[in-house]
Amino acid sequence: MxxxxxxxxxxxxxxxxxxxxxxxxxxxxxxxxxxxxxxxxxxxxxxxxxxxxxxxxxxxxxxxxxxxxxxxxxxxxKAIPLLSLVSSKKEMISPYGIPEDSLITQETHQQLEDLLGYLPEQYRSIIYLREYQEFSYKEIMEALQLTEEQVKVTIHRARKRLAALAKKKGWEYDRME
The missing domain is CATH 1.10.1740.10 (RNA polymerase sigma factor, region 2, helix turn helix motif)
Incomplete structure (x- = not known):
């Protein structure tokens, strides 16, 4: 019980x-x-x-x-792709603020979603846990069964790969570098 x-x-x-x-x-x-x-x-x-x-x-x-x-x-x-590049989630634009800002934010968010789809699973997981779920290194260690050093290195490499992909696509994305 x-x-x-x-x-x-x-x-x-x-x-x-x-x-x-x-x-x-x-x-x-x-x-x-x-x-x-x-x-x-x-x-x-x-x-x-x-x-x-x-x-x-x-x-x-x-x-x-x-x-x-x-x-x-x-x-x-070999039937289903790993990650769909088209997001099925449509976000509502806030009635407050400048519509152009909302559109830019939405495009940036979509670009990030697209970029994450190109990363290997381990990089996607670690970026998601750290950036979206705000996991601590210790929580990531437990969730992904890695050492603290492996967590730090993997996060660094994932961010670097994400920045390189953004640069290759011509998008500005220096937050993760």
Whole structure:
């Protein structure tokens, strides 16, 4: 009963965040929903193995593993691209402020989404966890099963690759350098 309450609390707290993480990785809302469910199914099965790691990092590790398993399965079938370059999410433009600023912000956001689609999975994951989810290095270490040095190096390389891709595309993107 106690484990059920623990899992219910984890679901309420992290389901939406995990869904958006999996959506960024897969590029498919349907697949992200399925993988979110799969994450909590696996969490239910392995809750007894959970050894007090921070819950958020542990769940992201489970989610990433579910995604990688699905990706490998799809790769064997060669049916689904890894990430759709066209975002299905349309953002509303705020009725406040200058419309041109909103458009520029929206274009910049779309450019970033496009660029992330060209990165290898590990770089996409680490950039997403650090920049979008604001994970600490320790949380990234737990979620991706890396050492602190590997986290720092991978973040640096991912940012450098992202900046190089932006430059190659002729886009201004120096935030990540």
């Amino acid at each position: 106690r484990n059920q309450l623990k899992l219910d609390n984890l679901y309420r707290q992290y389901a939406k965040t995990l869904y958006f993480y999996l959506l960024k990785l897969s590029g498919s809302a349907h697949l992200a929903e399925d993988l979110t469910q799969e994450t909590f199914v696996r969490a239910t099965i392995h809750l007894h193995e959970y050894e007090g790691e921070e819950a958020r990092a542990w769940l992201f590790k489970v989610a990433r593993n579910a995604y990688l398993d699905e990706w490998r399965k799809q790769k064997r079938r």
